[in-house]
Amino acid sequence: MTEGGRRLYTDDDLSKLRLICLLKALGLNLDSIQGILSSEKPGKVLNLLLDEQAKQIEGEVAEKQKQLEAMKIVKESIRDRDAIPVNSINDIERIMKNKKGLKKVHGTLLSYGLAFAPFQIGSIILWIMKGIWIPFVIVYSLAILLGIPIIRFYHRNTAYICPECGATFRPTWKDFNFSKHTSKTRKLTCTKCGVKGWCVEVYADNSAESGGAM
Secondary structure (H helix, E strand, O other): OOOOOOOOOOHHHHHHHHHHHHHHHOOOOHHHHHHHHHOOOHHHHHHHHHHHHHHHHHHHHHHHHHHHHHHHHHHHHHHHHOOOOOOOHHHHHHHHHHHHHHHHHHHHHHHHHHHHHHHHHHHHHHHHHHOOOHHHHHHHHHHHHHHHHHHHHHHHOEEEEOOOOOOEEOOOHHHHHOOOEOOOEEEEEOOOOOOEEEEEEEEOOOOOOOOOEO
C-alpha cells in the first residue's frame, strides 16, 4: 500500500487476476475459482471443473440445436400450407427423430433422377438434332420400368402424420400415387380418422403395415 492509499499489485497478483478473468470468461463462478486457487492441486481441480462446464455447455448447445430444428420444421410447414399441420409437441419431436431417415429416402430418389437425367437430355437432343427417336423411346421406357420399384421404395419408407387426429399412417398405394403433394406434405385421407387433409411426411416405421395406422 502506498502513502497515498493506493494498493500495489505484484506480478503474481496480476497473473492471478488474469487467470480469474480467463476462468470467469469460461463460465466458472467465483466460488469455483476460489476453490481452484486455494486447492493443493489446482490443475486437477480446474480440469474436473472444465469437464463439467463443457458437459453443461454441450447440453445447452444440443438443446438450442433442437429448438432450431423445431423452428425450421414449423417454418417449412407454414410455407408449404400457410398453416401448422401438427397439433402437438410430440408430432414435432417425431418429425425431428425421423428426419435423418427421410433424408436418405430423398437422397435415393435424387440419385435415381440424376443418374437418368443425362441420358434423357441426350436422347431428346439426339431426336431434335438428328431426328433419331429410338434412343428416346428406349431411355424413357427404362426410366418408367425402373421408376416403379423406386416409387414403391418411396411408398414403403415414408409415412404421414394426420393434422386432425395426430396419427402416423401409411397411405394406400393408390392414394399415395394420385394425391396432390409438396416436398414436405401430401393431401391424403387418414386411415384412422378418415379425414382428408395435408399430412406431414416422415420416415416410416418398417414394422408398420402398408395402408394401416402406425
